[in-house]
Amino acid sequence: MHTYVYRLNVLLTEAITLLALMCAIASLSDKLNVASPSADIQVLHINWFHKQRNGNDEVSLTMNVSADLKSTFTWNTKQVFVFLAAEYETEKNYLNQISLWDAIIPSKEQAKFSYHTINKYRFTDQGNSLRGKKYNLTLHWHVMPKTGKMFSDRIVTTGHSLPEEYI
Amino acid sequence: MDWQGQKLSEQLMQIMLLAFAVGAFATGYVIGSFQMMMLIYAGGVVLTTLITVPNWPFYNRHQLNWLDPSEAEKHPKPQVQQHISSSSKKKSSKK
Numbered sequence: 704m705h706t707y708v709y710r711l712n713v714l715l716t717e718a719i720t721l722l723a724l725m726c727a728i729a730s731l732s733d734k735l736n737v738a739s740p741s742a743d744i745q746v747l748h749i750n751w752f753h754k755q756r757n758g759n760d761e762v763s764l765t766m767n768v769s770a771d772l773k774s775t776f777t778w779n780t781k782q783v784f785v786f787l788a789a790e791y792e793t794e795k796n797y798l799n800q801i802s803l804w805d806a807i808i809p810s811k812e813q814a815k816f817s818y819h820t821i822n823k824y825r826f827t828d829q830g831n832s833l834r835g836k837k838y839n840l841t842l843h844w845h846v847m848p849k850t851g852k853m854f855s856d857r858i859v860t861t862g863h864s865l866p867e868e869y870i
Numbered sequence: 871m872d873w874q875g876q877k878l879s880e881q882l883m884q885i886m887l888l889a890f891a892v893g894a895f896a897t898g899y900v901i902g903s904f905q906m907m908m909l910i911y912a913g914g915v916v917l918t919t920l921i922t923v924p925n926w927p928f929y930n931r932h933q934l935n936w937l938d939p940s941e942a943e944k945h946p947k948p949q950v951q952q953h954i955s956s957s958s959k960k961k962s963s964k965k
Contacts, residue, residue, distance in 0.1 A: 705871060705876060707923050707924060707925060710879060710883070710922060710923045711919070711923050713880070713883065714883055714887070714915075714918060714919055714922065714923060717883065717884065717887050718887055718915045718918075721887055721888065721891040721911075722891075722911065724891070725891055725894070725895050725907070725911070728895065729895070729898075729899075729904070729907075732899065778898065778899065778901075778902040778903065778904055779904055849904050850904075
């Protein structure tokens with residue numbers, strides 16, 4: 704500690720070590736947060752439902768996605784990434800998950816939303832087994848922290864099914 | 871800086887950094903603002919740097935008393951006999 708360079712070195716090392724500790728504890732504090740989110744997804748209309756030229760089924764839906772994800776935000780949250788996935792079973796695959804829509808929620812105030820939208824991404828099957836198919840619409844979200852571990856969770860809404868014949 | 875000053879500087883540095891880290895975290899957590907925590911901590915680090923790094927006069931209060939040169943000459947250092955040996959490479963030069 705006899706020169707100022709030595710003292711500066713010690714100070715910076717200690718300061719950065721303490722900063723790392725603060726960030727680790729901040730991330731741990733996220734576990735204390737008990738989230739109580741809610742979501743409601745309705746399929747309002749099926750715009751088209753046909754077989755593409757390559758033989759795969761395709762559906763276009765108009766949906767109303769509303770959710771309240773305010774309680775998932777903590778002081779250590781940068782943003783919440785939310786996406787809607789259609790999940791169903793076919794003979795070929797035990798689980799098919801297709802992302803239909805996603806959004807980034809940058810702040811707590813915008814976490815209660817209601818979107819009336821058509822699916823952002825194509826709902827296409829591997830094959831042509833969508834006629835009369837029962838599927839779940841699941842809202843997934845990833846809580847992205849400012850520092851530390853990312854948490855993710857989901858809400859499943861069941862009871863949706865596609866028509867028996869192409870439209 | 872003298873020895874006591876260095877010890878004081880190190881203690882001040884550790885206590886101040888720890889205090890600012892704890893204070894910044896507590897304040898940030900209670901308010902719910904990550905940015906506030908970072909700002910308070912950054913301010914604390916700058917303040918600690920200003921207090922502990924430069925060679926302030928209050929770190930030099932316990933001066934080291936070096937031996938006066940005239941006093942040193944009165945007590946000459948003992949000379950160790952140099953062993954001149956062709957086989958041994960070890961120089962016994964203990965002063």
